[in-house]
Amino acid sequence: MTAIARLSQKPWIWSWFAAFVVWFATIVVTGGASTFGLSQAALTFAAFSIIVGIGQMFVITLGPGNIDLSVPATMTLAGTVALKLMDVDNAMIVPGLLVAVGIGIAVGIGNYALIKALRIPPIIATLSMSFIIQSTAIWTNRGLRIKPPSVLAEFTTSATLGIPNVAIVALLISLFAWFLLEKTIYGRWISAIGQSMPAARMAGIPVDGTRFATYVFCAVLASLAGYLLACFSGGAALNMGSEYLLMSIAVVVIGGTAVAGGDSNVPGIWGASLFMFLVVSMLNTYGLGAGIRLVMTGLIIISVILLAGGRQPGTR
Amino acid sequence: MKRWISADALRLAIPALSLTVLLAAVFWLQPRAMSYVGLNLLFNLAVPIALATIAQMLIVSVNDLDLSMGTFVSFVACVTATFLRDAPLVGVLILAGAVAVYAILGVVIYLRDLPSIVVTLGMSFVWAGLAVLLLPAPGGQAPDWARALMTMKPPVAPMAIVASIVIAIVAHLVVMRSSLGVLIRGVGGNQRSVERAGWSVVATRAAAYGLAGVFAVLAGIALVGLTTSADANIALRYTLLSIAGVILGGGEFIGGRVSPVGAVIGALTLTLAGSFLSFLRISPDWQIGAQGAILIVVLALRLLLRRVENWEKGR
Numbered sequence: 123m124t125a126i127a128r129l130s131q132k133p134w135i136w137s138w139f140a141a142f143v144v145w146f147a148t149i150v151v152t153g154g155a156s157t158f159g160l161s162q163a164a165l166t167f168a169a170f171s172i173i174v175g176i177g178q179m180f181v182i183t184l185g186p187g188n189i190d191l192s193v194p195a196t197m198t199l200a201g202t203v204a205l206k207l208m209d210v211d212n213a214m215i216v217p218g219l220l221v222a223v224g225i226g227i228a229v230g231i232g233n234y235a236l237i238k239a240l241r242i243p244p245i246i247a248t249l250s251m252s253f254i255i256q257s258t259a260i261w262t263n264r265g266l267r268i269k270p271p272s273v274l275a276e277f278t279t280s281a282t283l284g285i286p287n288v289a290i291v292a293l294l295i296s297l298f299a300w301f302l303l304e305k306t307i308y309g310r311w312i313s314a315i316g317q318s319m320p321a322a323r324m325a326g327i328p329v330d331g332t333r334f335a336t337y338v339f340c341a342v343l344a345s346l347a348g349y350l351l352a353c354f355s356g357g358a359a360l361n362m363g364s365e366y367l368l369m370s371i372a373v374v375v376i377g378g379t380a381v382a383g384g385d386s387n388v389p390g391i392w393g394a395s396l397f398m399f400l401v402v403s404m405l406n407t408y409g410l411g412a413g414i415r416l417v418m419t420g421l422i423i424i425s426v427i428l429l430a431g432g433r434q435p436g437t438r
Numbered sequence: 439m440k441r442w443i444s445a446d447a448l449r450l451a452i453p454a455l456s457l458t459v460l461l462a463a464v465f466w467l468q469p470r471a472m473s474y475v476g477l478n479l480l481f482n483l484a485v486p487i488a489l490a491t492i493a494q495m496l497i498v499s500v501n502d503l504d505l506s507m508g509t510f511v512s513f514v515a516c517v518t519a520t521f522l523r524d525a526p527l528v529g530v531l532i533l534a535g536a537v538a539v540y541a542i543l544g545v546v547i548y549l550r551d552l553p554s555i556v557v558t559l560g561m562s563f564v565w566a567g568l569a570v571l572l573l574p575a576p577g578g579q580a581p582d583w584a585r586a587l588m589t590m591k592p593p594v595a596p597m598a599i600v601a602s603i604v605i606a607i608v609a610h611l612v613v614m615r616s617s618l619g620v621l622i623r624g625v626g627g628n629q630r631s632v633e634r635a636g637w638s639v640v641a642t643r644a645a646a647y648g649l650a651g652v653f654a655v656l657a658g659i660a661l662v663g664l665t666t667s668a669d670a671n672i673a674l675r676y677t678l679l680s681i682a683g684v685i686l687g688g689g690e691f692i693g694g695r696v697s698p699v700g701a702v703i704g705a706l707t708l709t710l711a712g713s714f715l716s717f718l719r720i721s722p723d724w725q726i727g728a729q730g731a732i733l734i735v736v737l738a739l740r741l742l743l744r745r746v747e748n749w750e751k752g753r
Contacts, residue, residue, distance in 0.1 A: 187691060189555075191678075242737045245503075246685050249678055250730040250737075257727025368505075368559055375556040413574070416567025423560035427552055 133378030133385075137393030140376075140426050144400040148407050160403065162286055166354075168395035169292035170347050174366050175373035175391045176299045177343030180336045181244075182374050183303075183386040185316040188244050190337065192229060192252035193344045193370050194363030199259040200225045200345030201352030201362060205268045212271045219349060226345030229255060230338030237337070238330065256360075263360055270353035278354040288350055295343065300388040312336060313385065373398060376426055397426075449688040449695075452743055453703040456686075456736045460710050467717040478596035482664060484709035485588070485601045486511070489657035490676045491683035491705040492609045492698060496650040498684050499613070499626045499696045500643055502547065502554035506562035507654060508677035510536070512670055513565040514658025519578025519668035522659070526581075537651035544647025545640055562677075569670035576669035580662045588663030601660075602702055609698035612649070622646045626694025683708055686736055707736070 145164070149157055174193050181190045200222040208218040229251065236247035269275070277287055303309035311332045314322040323329050347366070352358040376397065377390025401422055405415040464480065465472045471480055490511055497504040504510075514533065522529030543561065547554050590597050613619040621642045624632040633639050657676070662668050685691075686707055687700030711732045715725050 236734065240734065240738050241741050242734070243685070243691055245691070246682065246733065246737065249682065250733040253730025253733070254727040257724045257730075260726075261721075261723040368562070371555065372559055375553060411571075413567045413569075413571030416563050416570060418567070420560045420563030420565075420567065423563065424557060427556055427560065428546075428550060 132387075134387050134390030134393055135378075136426065136429065137377050137390050137397055139393075141393050141397035141400055144397060144404050148400065148404040151404075151407050158284075160400075162281065162284070163403065164396050164399050165289040166286040167399045168392070169286065169288040170351050170354075171366065171369050171373050171395040171398060172292040172391055173295055173347040173350070174344050174370040175377070175395060176295060176388065177340035178370040179374045179377070179379050179386050179388075179391060180299070180303075180312060181340045182371075182379060183312050183316045184333055184336055185319060188316075188333075189371065190233065190248045190340045190344075191245060191367065192233060192248040192255060192341065194365075194367045195252035195255035195259065196226060196229045196341050196344040197348030197351065197363035197366060198358065198360060199229075199255050199262070200348035201358035202259050202263045202360075204349050205270055205352050205358050206262060208268075208271050208274075210269050210271055212273045215271055215274055218271075222345045222349040223342055226342035227338055229345070230341035231334075233341065234334045234337040238334075260360060263358065267357040267359070269357055274353040275356065278350055288354060291350065295346075296388050296392065303386060303388065308332065308335070316380075316385070369398060372423060376423065449697055450700050450703070452736065452740045453687050453700045453707065456732075456739070457703050457707045457710065460707060460714055460732075464710065464714050464717055467714075471713075471717075474596050478598050480710060480713050481596070481598035481602065481706060484706045485598055485605070486657040486661035486664065486673070487676065487679055487683065487709055488602055488605050488702045488705040489653050489660055490673070490680045491687070491701045492605065493650040493653035493657065494680035495609075495684045495687075495689055495696050495698060495701045496613070496622065496646050496653065497554070498681075498689055498691060499623050499694050500544075500646045501626045501692050501694070502544075502558075503681070503691070504558045504650065505555055505677055506558040506565055507680050508674040509562040509565040509569065510651075510654050511658045511661065511673035511676050512668075513569040513572075514655050515662045515665075515668040515672050516569045516572040516578065516670060518584065518659050518662040519580060520572055522584075523579055523581040533655050537648055537655060540651030540654075541644040541648035544643040544645075548640060548643045566670065573668060573670055576667060578662075578668045580666045580668075584659050584663035585666060588660060602706060606699045606702040609653075609702070613696065613698045618642075618645055622649075623694035623696065626692070626696075679705070679708055682733055686733065688740075707732075 145160070148160060152160075174197070178190060178193060181188050203225060204218040204222040207221050208214040233244075233248050233251050236242050236251060237244050240247070242250075270278075280287060282290060303312070311322070311327050314325065314327055315329055315332060319329060344363075344366075348358075348363060351362060355362065373391055373394040375394075377387065377392075377394035379386045379390060401419055402415065405418050410418070468476075470476055490507055494504055494507055514536065517529055517532050517536075520529075521532055543557060546552065547557055588597065592600050595603075613622070621632060621637055622645065624637075625639055625642050625646070629639055632642065658673070661673060665672065683704035684696065684701050685704070687697055687702070687704030689696040689701060708729070711729050712725065715728045716722075720728060
């Protein structure tokens with residue numbers, strides 16, 4: 123088998139390929155004038171989708187019906203509460219981060235408690251949960267916009283060696299996620315559960331514990347992304363998570379993770395996140411209106427799925 | 439104890455019960471709501487939500503999920519407030535085209551074995567974009583007939599109630615009593631057996647999606663009839679509301695087990711929950727949260743009921 127043929131077998135190659143094509147199409151129009159700026163912006167904005175996307179991927183890998191709709195609300199609540207606690211004080215950065223992670227853990231526990239104790243389908247459980255979280259965020263926020271501590275604002279908006287800091291954070295999280303999925307027994311358990319829950323149960327895998335840990339992990343990543351995003355954009359806004367609901371699901375699926383579960387891949391998340399941002403910036407570069415831009419984004423997503431999807435028969 | 443009610447009726451018991459309890463609570467808090475005008479005000483906005491819920495239910499009954507419902511209803515609302523009023527023929531053609539797109543989606547999702555969640559996610563961008571192209575700023579005007587229909591004052595019961603009952607009956611006849619409905623639920627239950635029985639799964643799925651498109655179009659028209667003008671973001675929350683309504687009404691995500699009457703009741707319950715909370719004078723901050731809590735309570739009740747059911751079976 124040649125290298126190219128082997129590469130085209132990889133589920134993540136399509137999203138990388140699509141991202142590269144779009145990147146190239148943009149560069150051609152601008153005449154290479156903003157190559158560096160574009161790449162840097164793409165890495166920065168993709169970083170947030172990557173962090174939430176990885177969490178969502180873990181959940182989706184658990185099998186059909188597993189999806190976390192509380193991601194946007196969790197991001198908003200974590201960002202709001204953390205900024206309120208830090209209150210522009212550089213000394214409070216670590217407590218702020220801990221509180222954000224704590225919120226993530228609490229949301230994850232709440233989500234899984236609903237799924238398990240009330241036997242609610244995950245999609246409805248996390249939806250109801252997100253209503254409650256959103257309300258809490260509205261209640262704590264009160265329309266105030268608190269600035270992030272200066273060190274954090276500086277960290278999230280600047281770059282090291284030309285690579286945006288948030289992208290480095292996303293890379294570290296991705297490496298950790300990849301290690302979890304590929305090299306630990308926990309990762310094997312997730313895939314096994316996604317392929318067949320009854321079989322996993324009979325094989326003696328702690329199904330409940332694994333699912334519980336996965337929902338908590340997803341919520342923690344969402345709250346981390348919220349924390350970083352709030353610092354990056356100079357304050358938490360109540361709608362700051364809203365676009366990440368569709369985004370987190372889209373990057374997972376475009377990235378080549380099986381929606382039916384049991385098969386995930388981390389590199390695809392990067393390709394898909396870069397792709398999603400680059401599509402929007404390409405259409406912006408072409409100077410198209412908001413309406414056309416949305417239509418084009420939708421059509422491009424569907425065509426990528428048409429091209430890349432449906433490779434494995436039997437998946438939903 | 440012998441089973442004296444059917445499983446379907448039992449499936450309806452919890453949604454009906456929650457609606458009754460909620461309604462009683464509203465009447466207790468605000469007795470003036472117990473009138474023709476009061477009821478109409480309470481349930482007015484439930485009519486488009488009920489239609490969208492039926493549309494979502496049709497998609498759910500073939501084991502899919504439509505995440506573009508909200509943007510699609512918004513798009514229809516924009517078409518209704520512009521073309522359907524100024525150039526009815528063009529408007530009808532556009533809406534017919536949109537329904538056709540839904541039917542095609544159903545076929546493509548099946549043939550290419552794609553995840554419905556992602557395809558409809560992509561479509562939600564398309565519908566949103568088209569809606570923005572039509573109405574970049576809120577505006578337009580409802581066609582007179584849509585306005586007249588939604589503000590009609592039938593004798594005995596207010597329009598909102600009459601419309602909900604009509605929707606429930608029509609949907610019940612189509613989904614539970616017609617052979618097409620049986621096929622659609624059959625595809626959700628066991629696709630292979632429907633195929634082996636000599637039916638076309640492609641045609642059935644196209645019909646299910648097309649029918650969903652028709653109900654979603656009606657939802658958009660009804661919404662504009664109530665609000666008199668449209669906006670590209672007018673119905674975005676319908677995606678989640680319609681899914682919640684289906685589940686609240688006793689539907690299941692897989693297996694083609696759905697209940698049209700339950701879906702309408704679910705939509706009414708969700709609408710009423712909002713009014714109930716404002717009557718309780720709960721701070722608007724907590725309104726969305728309390729809606730989530732109501733959803734959880736109803737689902738917990740359902741679990742309890744199922745436990746009782748299983749326990750009786752086991753005896």
